[in-house]
Amino acid sequence: MARIAHLSSAHPRFDTRIFVKQCRSLASHGHEVALVVADGLGEARCDGIRIVDVGRPSGRRERMLRTTGRVCRAALALDADVYQLHDPELIPVGLRLALAGRRVVFDAHEDVPSQLLDKPYLSPRSARVVSRAYAALERLALRRFDGVLAATPLIRERLAAFNPLTVDINNFPRAEEFTQAPDKAADAGVRNSFCYVGSISAIRGVRELVAACALLRTPARLALAGGFAETELETQVRRLPGWNRVDALGHLDRSGVAGVMERAFAGLVTLLPTASYREALPVKMFEYMAAGIPVIASDFPLWREIVEGSRCGLCVDPHDPAAIAAAIDHLASHPGLAREMGANGRRAVLEHYNWECEADKLIAFYADLLAPRPTRRRFSGKGAFPARSMGSTD
The missing domain is CATH 3.40.50.2000 (Glycogen Phosphorylase B;)
Structure with missing residues (x-):
């Protein structure tokens, strides 16, 4: 060791x-x-x-x-x-x-x-x-x-x-963090919120997401969990018409994140199409899947392959608030489809994305x-791990 x-x-x-x-x-x-x-x-x-x-x-x-x-x-x-x-x-x-x-x-x-x-x-x-x-x-x-x-x-x-x-x-994700069983996944008759969990910034699509809230036809609300990257951005977003549909929850610990997802009928990851995001694998997308709720994701080829391949959600143009709102309304109005997509996502995580x-x-x-190899020149300084430093608390 x-x-x-x-x-x-x-x-x-x-x-x-x-x-x-x-x-x-x-x-x-x-x-x-x-x-x-x-x-x-x-x-x-x-x-x-x-x-x-x-x-x-x-x-x-x-x-x-x-x-x-x-x-x-x-x-x-x-x-x-x-x-x-x-x-x-x-x-x-x-x-x-x-x-x-x-x-x-x-x-x-x-x-x-x-x-x-x-x-x-x-x-x-x-x-x-x-x-x-x-x-x-x-x-x-x-x-x-x-x-x-x-x-x-x-x-x-x-x-x-x-x-x-x-x-x-x-x-x-660690599958055990999200214990929700697939057969208890999103039911719009019980749940009235969709969620975004993570760092909040312009490049992550927060303006478009809040703008979509103003276009919703269903009474769904956005559970927004995370911190704003910039104070000025938060001020601007709070002035948007859709903000009255937002419940700003701030930073949450791991159990808090799991709780938000348990109460949601869908999770959003509508990041804007930057060079780094198009080929990224956002952890929140897989956490939504692990929690047994359908995903509404940016329509990037890699993400579409995962979401449509697992039949666990919908892909939309992240620049288009109307398209985002339509996807939210669709899942809110079709609880059976949301349950099926949530179960599919949970299964994909248990089998592969974990x-x-x-x-x-x-x-x-x-x-x-750490396999044996030829001897290399070692630094001669002192200061090894203290003998009691790696164990349980004092």
Whole structure:
């Protein structure tokens, strides 16, 4: 068994992909796992995982310039067998660790070069320059790292050219989190809400979604769970005519998310067609399926293949509030169809789109990574995991 340190300067400590899925899965298979974060909540131990906090930065600039250095120092102090990086800004940290003879894994949550092209704070010209620069750094680094995890098959295909040990670990849901049985799925006669769960931003289609609420013919209401990316955007959206049909729930924990889905007759994931979203596998879509409710999704070819292939929902033009409203009304008015689609989605998750299958791939990846190999130069620093740091709470 190995000592594995997960490093993040941007994600919260209980991030679903990092802590809930990967850290817990690795710990349950006997590995000693630590997680370095920068959220300002202090050190802790949870589920046998040691959480090391390097302090919350005051803004993006401090996070990029100083927090990454603190993460690096904390990582070296842990003296782990493997370091898994979760943020693009930590690539220089990974290079330093690799030069010190450490095993380093990069977890590509997003297709960053494509994502950068859609950043609203970059001009089109600047976005192209930054995207190319990041892609060059990525190529350089991944050739020197020991392995790569990718959040989608498309990202895996792109990154496998730089590192032969590249595996896709998809963000599929943990089926046990969503215990709703298919035969109890959406019934418009009982349920009067549809939901959106996740980060709320313009690029994720919140304006179009709220505008669709104003066009509904049924009395359905939107349960909006998550935080707005920008205060100004929230102010603008609250002024839209459809806002009187919205129940804003704010950030929810995992049980709260499951509760919202249990009370909904459909779940929406109508993200706008950016280069990064067209080929993404949004975890919320699969969580709706796991909860046994039909999906209303953007009509992207990949998403249409999943939704129509599983017969678990409807695909719409995310730019068209009228089309979104028509899909909501259709499911609200046809509870039998909603039940059937919800059952189909639940079945697809249980058979294929679930974290349990991905966890097996993760464990196999680490077994391959940790297989005996020629001796490499090791960093001589001290600071191993404290003997009591990886167990239960004091």
